[in-house]
Amino acid sequence: MNETSVAEEAERYLQILADPRSEPAPTECLACFVARMLRDFGCDTTLRWAQRFRDLRSPTATGLERRLGNVGGFCDCEIFLNGYRLRRELLVRDLATDELEAPVDPPPxxxxxxxxxxxxxxxxxxxxxxTW
Ligand SMILES: [Zn+2]
Ligand SMILES: [Zn+2]
Structure with a gap:
């Protein structure tokens, strides 16, 4: 990464943080928040969205990274690749492949x-x- 792109990335991140959508809703959980942020902004190979949730909502939860690491979540997208998935009842059947998939519009x-x-x-x- 050259200096310009580092600066651009930092600038982009500040813009995201200024966006009200980048804050968890009052009772929104960590998983729904991180999933929503990944959809809009992607994973930067760190736990930045999980950590943002913790910093805003539960700053004393200092064991969060270790707890997520225990379920294979060493970055935000791995929380879902390795750790958690939507419950079966919330999935929809893809008519082309006959597989259950996450719905396009995530459940509230x-x-x-x-x-x-x-x-x-x-x-x-x-x-x-x-266990979690
Ligand atoms: Zn949730
Ligand atoms: Zn990731």
């Missing part, structure tokens, strides 16, 4: 306590043998 967050960093009832662990 089921809501969590304001300081919670846990996923809401829309999400389940990819492996049922691990």
């Amino acid at each position: 967050c089921a809501g969590v306590r304001r300081t919670s960093t846990r996923p809401c009832a829309n999400w389940e662990r990819r492996s049922r043998y691990d």
Whole structure:
């Protein structure tokens, strides 16, 4: 990355932070927030959206990165690749492939306590043998 693109990336990030959509809604959970941010802004191979959620909503949750790492989430998109998926009931069947897929319009967050960093009832662990 050259200096210009570093500056541009920093500028872009500041613009995102100034956008009211980049803040979690009052009872929105970490998983729904991070999924929403990934859809709009992508993953930068860090936990920046999970950390932003924590900083805004639950600054004392200092074990968050370790907890996400325990489910294979070392960056924002890995939280979903390895850690959590939408519950089966919320998926829709793709008529072409007959596979269950996440709906184009994500379901509204089921809501969590304001300081919670846990996923809401829309999400389940990819492996049922691990615990959050
Ligand atoms: Zn990622
Ligand atoms: Zn949620």
